[in-house]
Amino acid sequence: xxxxxxxxxxxxxxxxxxxxxxxxxxxxxxxxxxxxxxxxxxxxxxxxxxxxxxxxxxxxxxxxxxxxxxxxxxxxxxxxxxxxxxxxxxxxxxxxxxxxxxxxxxxxxxxxxxxxxxxxxxxxxxxxxxxxxxxxxxxxxxxxxxxxxxxxxxxxxxxxxxxxxxxxxxxxxxxxxxxxxxxxxxxxxxxxxxxxxxxxxxxxxxxxxxxxxxxxxxxxxxxxxxxxxxxxxxxxxxxxxxxxxxxxxxxxxxxxxxxxxxxxxxxxxxxxxxxxxxxxxxxxxxxxxxxxxxxxxxxxxxxxxxxxxxxxxxxxxxxxxxxxxxxxxxxxxxxxxxxxxxxxxxxxxxxxxxxxxxxxxxxxxxxxxxxxxxxxxxxxxxxxxxxxxxxxxxxxxxxxxxxxxxxxx
Amino acid sequence: xxxxxxxxxxxxxxxxxxxxxxxxxxxxxxxxxxxxxxxxxxxxxxxxxxxxxxxxxxxxxxxxxxxxxxxxxxxxxxxxxxxxxxxxxxxxxxxxxxxxxxxxxxxxxxxxxxxxxxxxxxxxxxxxxxxxxxxxxxxxxxxxxxxxxxxxxxxxxxxxxxxxxxxxxxxxxxxxxxxxxxxxxxxxxxx
Numbered sequence: 001x002x003x004x005x006x007x008x009x010x011x012x013x014x015x016x017x018x019x020x021x022x023x024x025x026x027x028x029x030x031x032x033x034x035x036x037x038x039x040x041x042x043x044x045x046x047x048x049x050x051x052x053x054x055x056x057x058x059x060x061x062x063x064x065x066x067x068x069x070x071x072x073x074x075x076x077x078x079x080x081x082x083x084x085x086x087x088x089x090x091x092x093x094x095x096x097x098x099x100x101x102x103x104x105x106x107x108x109x110x111x112x113x114x115x116x117x118x119x120x121x122x123x124x125x126x127x128x129x130x131x132x133x134x135x136x137x138x139x140x141x142x143x144x145x146x147x148x149x150x151x152x153x154x155x156x157x158x159x160x161x162x163x164x165x166x167x168x169x170x171x172x173x174x175x176x177x178x179x180x181x182x183x184x185x186x187x188x189x190x191x192x193x194x195x196x197x198x199x200x201x202x203x204x205x206x207x208x209x210x211x212x213x214x215x216x217x218x219x220x221x222x223x224x225x226x227x228x229x230x231x232x233x234x235x236x237x238x239x240x241x242x243x244x245x246x247x248x249x250x251x252x253x254x255x256x257x258x259x260x261x262x263x264x265x266x267x268x269x270x271x272x273x274x275x276x277x278x279x280x281x282x283x284x285x286x287x288x289x290x291x292x293x294x295x296x297x298x299x300x301x302x303x304x305x306x307x308x309x310x311x312x313x314x315x316x317x318x319x320x321x322x323x324x325x326x327x328x329x330x331x332x333x334x335x336x337x338x339x340x341x342x343x344x345x346x347x348x349x350x351x352x353x354x355x356x357x358x359x360x361x362x363x364x365x366x367x368x369x370x371x372x373x374x375x376x377x378x379x380x381x382x383x384x385x386x387x388x389x390x391x392x393x394x395x396x397x398x399x400x401x402x403x404x405x406x407x408x409x
Numbered sequence: 410x411x412x413x414x415x416x417x418x419x420x421x422x423x424x425x426x427x428x429x430x431x432x433x434x435x436x437x438x439x440x441x442x443x444x445x446x447x448x449x450x451x452x453x454x455x456x457x458x459x460x461x462x463x464x465x466x467x468x469x470x471x472x473x474x475x476x477x478x479x480x481x482x483x484x485x486x487x488x489x490x491x492x493x494x495x496x497x498x499x500x501x502x503x504x505x506x507x508x509x510x511x512x513x514x515x516x517x518x519x520x521x522x523x524x525x526x527x528x529x530x531x532x533x534x535x536x537x538x539x540x541x542x543x544x545x546x547x548x549x550x551x552x553x554x555x556x557x558x559x560x561x562x563x564x565x566x567x568x569x570x571x572x573x574x575x576x577x578x579x580x581x582x583x584x585x586x587x588x589x590x591x592x593x594x595x596x597x598x599x600x
Contacts, residue, residue, distance in 0.1 A: 034447070036453075037446065037447040037451075038443045038446050038447060039446070040446055040449055040450070040451055040452045040453075041451060041452065041453045042451050042453040042455070045455075219433075320440060320443055320444065321436075321440070323443050324436070324439040324440050324442070324443045325436065325439060373431065374427075374431070376431075377427050377428075377430040377431040378427060378430075380430040381425070381426070381427055381430045
């Protein structure tokens, strides 16, 4: 079996981590800028042109500030929590192909053929820290679900009821939303036949993007991802207005808080990559990726650009949704996960399995997926009788009016 | 007044249809709103470079007006000092010089403690001769407390400066009665 070059792997690690860290730093600026634009403001513009040096200044501030550990906290877990958050966020990106990728070859019947395809594969380019990992997505979900430990440790060690509330909410939320997250992927895996992200990209390049075949799965995955990354409208663990910052209340604005925030933004980048790769075809774009040939620098750059545009579109969506949808109430959050998303994800998975078993054409799957979504809407319509909000009955309202009119004039 | 039935408008909440139950159209609608705001004109005023346009009746730093002859208009009647709820005006009156035929007194000193002042504008309302006014100067700063105690010369220099800059307040314009000033009380007296 061919060996992978340690030096190129090291370069890839440095490159990807530097890219992620740089993007994360500028994502914070982008978040502030988008927030300002949505609110008709200009946003940070004092540090450098258009505020472009703001992340550097912020980073410098984080490093230079005094690192206060409150006397009432559990010191070990208090220090451990940011490390856990940050390292799991970085570990998760290890299997994500950040650029053009080559799927690992299938098993061969003879050893010579095996050797040949493996040698060809070892010479092909895959821009991932760990290319060709067959349990790719499984590893990714395993590592990113560890991130909840960072949140829980932070909340528990802070010895503060708001932090604890935030972290408890967070654990319930992340555990609930991991179920539809995993189930939404199920349909994709059945068709792609692999957990490997390069393989999933390659399948979509040959057959078309999964978002067209399984739009409902994409929708469920997108929603669950918002919950997993603690972004609005599911940012209950932090909920500045209710929990004064939630689990990171007790962290002074030092590098520990910085790590926590960086971890969150790193999750955003990872999940944006996942959305682009699993459902939007990764670096493929209806043949556009082959305009500059299959190999060589122009092709690589073009594919990087295609994937980059998709990823940044999702990042922008993350930022925009924050200022569009208000936060869910906790019971709404839970009922959305357990009463809507999990049954829908299960049904969708069932539909995919049936379509695959009967070998129906792909457009049937698209139609069934949309129909399932519409059906869910109809069920919601019937079940809620047109309105879900608790309210006074019209009779009670009129009675109230009568009693008002009886009041002495 | 108690509420009567006519004052109350009972509104039925709109029923959620299929599209609303699907959430997607509503979310798309919201996203288009936020996206639209991104391209709207920004309301930010970039302060140090871009000064705000204040209304002429803004209540900022005081000034003491001069009359046409360049003398202080104040007649040291103590009306402003009496009206002042913060007691920040300190006047020492003196007999007017004999060549000033129109008044008996003039302020020998006229000191306003800008730190005590609450910028309520009572002084300019109380003044019978429109001698004291609040200007649109808002960026009043000082390095110590003494700097913030404005004497007569400083208050007159505020008048000179605002007149030069053309940022006269509503009540008077460079010593003359302005469009917002009330007519002198003698005109309205029942004859």
